[in-house]
Amino acid sequence: MIRRRPSRRFANLAIGSASVLVYVFFYVPVAVLVLFSFNQARTGGRWGGFTTEWYSALFDNDRLITAAQNSLLIAVVATAVAVVLGTMLSLAIDRRTFRGRTAAQQVVYLPVIAPEIVTGVALLAFFSLTLGRLNDLLGRGAQDALRMGRPTIIIAHVAFCTAFVALVVRSSLRTLDPSLEEAAQDLGANAWTTFWRVTLPSIMPGVLGGALLAFTLSLDNFVITFFVSGPGATTLPIEVFGQLRRTISPEVNAISTLIFGASTLLLVGALVVQSTVSRQRSQRIRPLSRQPRNRAAQARATQATHTQLEGQP
């Protein structure tokens, strides 16, 4: 026992410092980014005083603004479509029985696992082929040919976002008690009402989580987008990359800071929503064996209940 103690302390230390390092590695660069977006010095690693000049310059950088609008539009549309498709897909492969169901369950995550470069190249090949055929069919020449742009980016984003939404929704479907849906039917609800009143609200945390994930992934996707974007439309990550290659522009720091702030807000919002919901619904159905045995535990449990209820009207 005595000999073990130092090793345990060492383990704690190792785990603790590893965790700290993870945060340091992630947040120090972000902090630098934020700091430099307010840095008057245009280049180099020195601090030239505080300014918001880059933020105002941002709004004059038309290319960045257009790219940002594109990104937002694409993310919103792709997320909306992916949430609907992904949820329907999860319901289909988890709640229906059909031939090839197991296979369908296996391949649904392929876009999640496949390297983005593969997906990107594949989509590029697919779009060149179909657009070429379509142009031939419509008799369009070099002038008015259909090219890759926002629609192809949206389709590509829908493709991988759907897989991520399905991933998240399926995990919440799997923990959903199937007798809930039977209970709804038993009480007179048809399939439609059962879905809207019971199934969907029950898996809503999963659906929202999936939407959040899809939105974020779409917003900052680079590799796939790079392959399927055309001259007409770029997204923010691609535009930022392009501008950085030419000059180091502090405006890029500014817009990155804004995006980071926005995603943090989004994440905090999602966490708040989820914790409110789960606090309301906290399932206290405990198996008998886990019921508090002694008085003290019972008292604690009762107290917990009271604390929990104080928030209620």
Place this chain on the structure above:
Amino acid sequence: MDQHSQRGTVSLRKVTKRFGDAVAVNAVNLEVEAGEFISLLGPSGCGKTTTLRMISGFELPTEGRVHISGRDATDTPPHLRTVNSVFQSYALFGHMTVAENVAFGLRVKRRDKPTIERKVQETLDLVQLSDFGSRFPGQLSGGQQQRVALARAVINEPDVLLLDEPLSALDLKLRQAMRYELTRLHDELAMTFVFVTHDQTEAITMSDRIAVMDQGEIHQLGTPVDIYERPATRFVAEFIGEVNMLEATVVGGDGTRTEVLLSSGDRLTCAPVGDSRLTPGVSVVLTVRPQRVLLTPEGGIDSQEHASLRGELRELLFLGDSTRGTVGLADGTELVAVRHNEDGTHPFGTLRPGDRVDVGWRHGTACLVQ
């Protein structure tokens, strides 16, 4: 009978359910009367849930028909059947308050708001949860959740209420309280209850009639007293309570009495039996409850009114409220007698292990089963 008076009846007609090759329910016939409390009792996997789910409509019978309230409901989907269920897991909607849960059935039937509100309050009163309407199910104890599940079902005034082991998730004390609660609810609502359980005490204390099931078949349908005192099959005798079982062969008899030869070599008359299948040569099992077995010194049993056997007292076991005597018969088979201890005196007098004794029982208390 006209439709109206059949409201609340359930009739299963040669209902069979197969899952692939496995037969879960085998040609079951069951007539449930309006307003009765009937239990489906049997060990795990005997097909109770499957039977219940064919009444609620969640399983389609492979063969046979299901009639509810006098109408053939075999092909009616669950949401159109006039039955409601209480699920074993309660299946409460976690995202709705208690009141919303209870109102669900009336909402989907588009009843008007004042009616819904009034009935929700009435039903919550009925299950003694008047002040819990605005809570969420996750904030209730197991017993309270159970009562919400009950309220949510009975508010729809179904012809038949189906309950699948509703008490099994509760601890012993709560289970006993809920037994009483359910019986009270049944009396108040005058609704047909079909109750599934594997707990014989639950079935015996609550039911008007019990259907004892094993391996997809109903072995016996009868009142708790019938089932306990006159088990129809060896399985029923063994499943309900403690029982002595003696292997025997029919050697004679007439319409009212049957003579059997026990493996111990004793000949006994069992009366009345009146089962035409008990012809000489058939092997049977004689069953008798330990509480019905008399245990006396040799010659102490009146053989006019009693069947009696000779044996040796092997063991006496004091059990607190009763004493249990084990007697070895001539061929070594054992017979158990249990007697209540009264005001401190020994229920079997001065008998001690090793004594020669007579054991017996009043004619009519033992049953022959196959």
